[in-house]
Amino acid sequence: MDDDQRRRRLIPEPVDRFATGEEYPEYRVDLERIRFSPYFARLSAVTQVVSPSGVGQVVHNRLTHSIKVTAVARAIAMQLTTTDPEQNAIVERLGGCDPVVVQAAASAHDLGHPPFGHLGEQVLDRLARERLGLAEGFEGNAQSFRILSALDVCETVKEGLNLTAASRAAVLKYPWGRTIHRPDLDPADPTRMPRGSTASRWETAPPKFSAYTLDLDDMLDARSAFTAIAPWQQTVECSVMDVADDIAYSLHDLDDFYRAGVLQQAAVAVEFRTFLRDQHTLAALDADELWSRAPGHSLELLRRRIVSRDPWIASDEHFRASVQRVATELVEGLLAVPFDGSSRTERAIESFVSSWIGRLQRSVLVVEEPNVRSGHVSLLPEAWHDVTVLKFVHTRFVIDRPDFATYQRGQSRVLDVLVTELDSWLDDPRDGPRAPQKLLDFVELATDGYFRLRADNPDWLPADPESDSGRPQGDPRALGRLGRARGILDYVASLTDEQATALAARLRGDREAWAFGS
Template sequence: MDENRRRRRIAEPVDRFATGEEFPEYRVDLERIRFSPYFARLSAVTQVISPSGVGQVVHNRLTHSIKVTAVARAIAMQLTTTDAAQRELVDRLGGCDPVVVQAAASAHDLGHPPFGHLGEQVLDRLARDRLGLAEGFEGNAQSFRILSVLDVCETVEEGLNLTAASRAAVLKYPWGRTLCRPEIDSDDPTLLPRGSTVSRWETAPPKFSAYSLDLADLLDARRGFDAIAPWQQTVECSVMDVADDIAYSLHDLDDFYRAGVLQQAAVAVEFRTFLRDQTALAALDADELWNRTPGHSLELLRRRIVSRDPWIASDETFRASVQRVATELVEGLLAVPFDGSSQTERAIESFVSSWIGRLQRSVLVLADPNVRSGHVSLLPDAWHDVTVLKFVHTRFVIDRPDFATYQRGQARVLDTLVTELDSWLDDPRDGARAPQKLLDFVELATDGYFRLRADAPEWLPEDADAPGAGGRGAGRPTTDPVALARFGRARGILDYVASLTDEQATALASRLRGDREPWAFGS
């Protein structure tokens, strides 16, 4: 198994990477990711809210990734250095190397486009509706594409040539959008892997970890993990995923508290009303809850997790978590406005460190997890705590109407970029003067589709513009060279736009609209 885990798609000499560690190949993976320009770029990509929206220094994707890495390493060390029976189970499931976990945590957000999750949703819509790519855009699949194809290292022409263990550890949703899907015969979303389908309670669109162009690499990375079900994450990936949830649920509260975005009064009335009126709220019809009346949003959350995750959701445990968050966050930390003093700084550090420590210790390894869980999972009370903390983000920060102004403007930026770059490349007289990186990405994607035609034509997308196709999503995979070139151009545009920082995207859109003087190069 160790040999399979350390296998790269293209063999490389290991001795020149000697580090004194037992498995230097994993250290090479980690350093290739950390030295990547895609990793550095994350310092200028929105995490939850843009700094321009609050006038404060807030977490970005880089600081988030660094903190996920720290949490993930602590969990991995705990799993591999404590209980002997647990270590034996981890080994039987394929292993959990702390360096691989750090590599996955460092890489997990590489594919996030400008403007965070908003950018991901907008690019997916533009990919499908404007560019005719049925697979659309997905941040996890983009991360894997960067590691497999777009980034470069000194030894191979495409990608970072990571070990199978590190590649598999970033596959949170180890399937494609329409291909290599989990073979589970059910229409019940509670019996399907988390993120694999759209239901009333799921975020849309469905999650997946590889485009058709990169599916062969996905299958190759997973080849040695025979003890893991096709729809399950590897243990190392599961550790990274749990760490991501923990870091997201807590570290961003630091930003919101410092920036004054979280208004204690509004949060407090929501929690107090739910705890006081839970029985009455539970009796309301669902249609009566879709408003911002105090207590209603928490009741909707309760119903959501019971409907979506009955394998772990519990009314009693949910109420205990609401009470715990109300006591320690709402009536504790938020009750004293942040004023920059040492006292409030210590209050933040004390709150975050105590919760991080408890959640890190609240993990267990499962030999046969529920289909909606992973081999590494939070204990029920911690799972509910993270759910309630994430609710605070969504309800009182992300869904705030005043941030919608920024988000609508950011969506227009991405719309401009995709539309104008597509038009530019379609111009027979001026297309060759497009940015060289964009041209390189288009060539790379186009070559990929033609390789797919030779190696796995059944994975090719359908051509919605072909005669008799009957519209997008109908017909058979196309092998038409013109269609493949069009797909390559579309994917190349998405690869290019997704590689920009927030500021680069805004500035380029402005130039393409003619808002800036043509001589303002580099602005």
């Protein structure tokens, strides 16, 4: 690949003042623009999974998570480009793997996470489609790309950060849209579709994607620099970021749960011991019988799910070995000693996390022609199963806990109030102009974007719901409604958890929020 093609920006600009002796200072510009972004700083006040309240500032937020993903991703990138000459040759044929580009992508990958993390993402998607009439809904990955492409600003362009093609492409974990420019594969068989691309029974709904139609031209421009990569595949640098995200997520959440005391060793131990003891019996049960049994049934359901969803890599032998390894080192090892804040337990968690991260980030390989559900850089089968089982622990024993539902119901209500009240405010002809200026700016930006779509790519516009012909919406009032809806989502997604809660209280007229500026 032509290096100039990878380093292409939407608008050329001088970069000499950033030069630090590096071969490609353009990538350093990308990294620093992301790190100096207010959207990046905001991540320090967005919950990863467990809120810091009540347990002190010991748990991860989206910022600390992103920083650690960046460290893991850089280590993997350096490993790929300095160890195996044959592996390095494959990387170069696929477009290269610059460690600074990988760090930029890792720093940016969670910028679009709304208040309250993944729960907020799901709630905003539902509200976008059902309340605001946006067929594309809301998606955190697409929101991250939208921030880089349009919402954030820098000194050289009016909209976006004007990143290189390499850095923009490295953020595209799911390089397609929700309604158009999707993989032209076999949607009837989820094992033949890219991971996350379909809302099948094997995937979490809704399907994932990396660009709204407003930003598709930017996505396609960035991807055009990587002609050796299949349309549905990540670039090598994006694959490295994605693997690093999986590694960090699987371990740092466990770190948080252990410190917060919400991961109870007894319940986890019973599940793992029973599965290891009764695996053959559990495997022989039909689905109805399995659902009625506990413990051990959750791990057996996980095994069946990965075998059905990912037969290209799933292995009963590897799965049992991973369950045994996690049982020994996490359940019977780390969790057997409750965290009490002492130096002894601090060393224990540090030793556990660092040893697992070291082993997992060394367990990667480069594949020139990967399975459609994998990437050019992926984990070895043993490590892939390890990450799957580690994720299972915090999903089954923390996130799915009934007592978490109380908090989640309240957080959902906050987002519902924000979307409903802001939409009503903007619809008020007398008071609408007094809405927050940032909200008005976002609405104007999105509305202008839809009018550009009508001029440049009218087929990308959503179909008019009032038309039997399925023709795209082109009426100025319809485009204005779409722009207002997207602008509201851009605004709400830019808030921190605390800002969202406080603003919802003020919009509801709660007495404690009446004080000006509270």
